Amino acid sequence: MAAGQRRGGDTKAEIRRVAIELFTERGYEATSLREIAERLGITKAALYYHYSSKENIVLSIFQAHLDALDGLVAWAREQPPGPETLAQAVDRMIDLGVGSGMSAMKFAMANQHVVRELHDHKGRENAFGKMTELFDILIGPGASVEETLRIRSALLSVNMVLMAARDLNASEAEITKAARAIAHTLINPENL
């Protein structure tokens, strides 16, 4: 009966907001579209009017992040190898986690196997594949396992700090700053 009712703002964005919230809190599979719809006060069918599948909701959340990662890989590929490039890459990596990137990263941490199967809609690699690519560009073939893991960890410092910050009363800025500090400690030649 009451079909076609106009909602307040941007339904599509609202769906994304609620979805990312629930996917992160309770996990992708553990969150049903019914729950998302209910929390929004719309029907499941309305969800499908805006997104053609559950997976597509996730993609819409993640696409920007995937694109940014691609950009970072492309950038890295064109730099001369060396500590300078590494330091800059670490900073850029942390920048990816700023703003809306942060919720995408939290989602990724909480739903790793979903991310592993989530190729972007241009059919390119998933986020883990892109990270591995970045690692390979930045870490020379002669590096020891420990050195490798140190650099990789530096590049993943936002992820780690995000995990460490659970239940801690810290602003996004503080988290980012800590991640930066930690990352640079890890790649500081004096600590090797």
Add this chain to the structure above:
Amino acid sequence: MAAGQRRGGDTKAEIRRVAIELFTERGYEATSLREIAERLGITKAALYYHYSSKENIVLSIFQAHLDALDGLVAWAREQPPGPETLAQAVDRMIDLGVGSGMSAMKFAMANQHVVRELHDHKGRENAFGKMTELFDILIGPGASVEETLRIRSALLSVNMVLMAARDLNASEAEITKAARAIAHTLINPENL
């Protein structure tokens, strides 16, 4: 005649082994008991003969880890505060990730929301609660956000290195060793 046809009698352990494998690879909710049973060549009903629920399979995987964490918290509570205790705690934390603890940790990383809702059968806190407790014991109330995150990250270094080691050809020993090195870099007073 052919090997692997009949289970050697320890079906329970086989179930645990397959379950942990699948839960870690594809996620807890995304893994059905049917899949586990099929991979083992038994029926779903047989699974229920050995474990009374899906959650209980997870608990059986995780219980030892939960107990060990409890032990660590108890130990920490009795030490005098200070850098010495912190350093030892970090080492003990890393020890938790050795041997069978490592697959429990991988499972936890891949299924964070499951772990959050998994209270052990003695009704005690979940793993994240226990970690928070440990953090609070080891980190003084006056610590800055950055210092706090640094120490927490050190305590979580195995987790991070585990994430960083994806697709890397590294032995468990090498991973543990790297985690130890990274953790100690992070809590080294010279780096603050």
Add this chain to the structure above:
Amino acid sequence: MAAGQRRGGDTKAEIRRVAIELFTERGYEATSLREIAERLGITKAALYYHYSSKENIVLSIFQAHLDALDGLVAWAREQPPGPETLAQAVDRMIDLGVGSGMSAMKFAMANQHVVRELHDHKGRENAFGKMTELFDILIGPGASVEETLRIRSALLSVNMVLMAARDLNASEAEITKAARAIAHTLINPENL
């Protein structure tokens, strides 16, 4: 500029054309209004501007055929019983399948249960009911089962030949001609 971009104004006819095509190929229930709309490059809602329901699209396709059948029944009722009338009825029946009647018949063959439940909007009987009526008029009460089936089959010869012609490179005229020949063979007294 490009041809076929804008419909020439007769959207209603275009809808019918596409609908009959899809209904016949894939079946009535298996064809959604979305598919019809998409193939036409319009929206589902536009479909509803032209036809008030899915069933009504079918009716618009079928109504002329239903009316023609009614006419044939009325005609038959007024003829004297006998082989002469039967022969003429068979010819008229085949004429129903000429031109636009042919696609209506194909639709009917492919969607028998839809046709059975499709009463025309004047509330008269469905197509199968009308056929049964026609059979009863043309076949005397004393006829044997075999004779009955022979005559009925003759009246249905277009349908059969249509089925038989699947994947055959034959013109409508050839099909009609064959149907006529077959029908007359079946009711030829020498073959009884």
Add this chain to the structure above:
Amino acid sequence: MAAGQRRGGDTKAEIRRVAIELFTERGYEATSLREIAERLGITKAALYYHYSSKENIVLSIFQAHLDALDGLVAWAREQPPGPETLAQAVDRMIDLGVGSGMSAMKFAMANQHVVRELHDHKGRENAFGKMTELFDILIGPGASVEETLRIRSALLSVNMVLMAARDLNASEAEITKAARAIAHTLINPENL
């Protein structure tokens, strides 16, 4: 609660019986698994215990028919061409519609587009493809369109008579007998 209750006879066969009945009466898509389950007094999930999909129910109904058709094609391929072989083929074709084959044929007539997409589980052709193959074997390349359609119609006579017999009080034996008579009339050289 009341799980695992034992039913009277062979549930699998009962499902097939009810399914074929409904699929034929109301059409494949128009028949939901809920309806089938309800009519059997079991749950939808029980249906899935016995058949892994709706399509598989249909296959289980149709497989024997598909196999028989294959056999007929193989037989035809080995005969010398000529009117004798054709006459025998027609008889064998009609034999396919005897007994349980009859309900399979009724199902096929009522659900042509389903049959078109139903390849057997060995991945071989669908029923229409097999029929076309049979036609090609039995009808020489020089045949006229009319001759071709006559022979094809003879081979399809059971189907036609089945259609013609709707609402007629005729036994299966009578129907088969009429089909045979009609088929032989159609291929009788005197009628060409």
Add this chain to the structure above:
DNA sequence: GATGAATGAGTATTCATTCAT
């Protein structure tokens, strides 16, 4: 120590339809 048969509650997804604009 296991299985075969079943269930109740759920899932993602689709459909015909509506209506304000």
Add this chain to the structure above:
DNA sequence: TATGAATGAATACTCATTCAT
């Protein structure tokens, strides 16, 4: 003459779980 946004009811299918044997 259309469309964008939505809905209610349905669909095929899956899952964790149960229990008599």
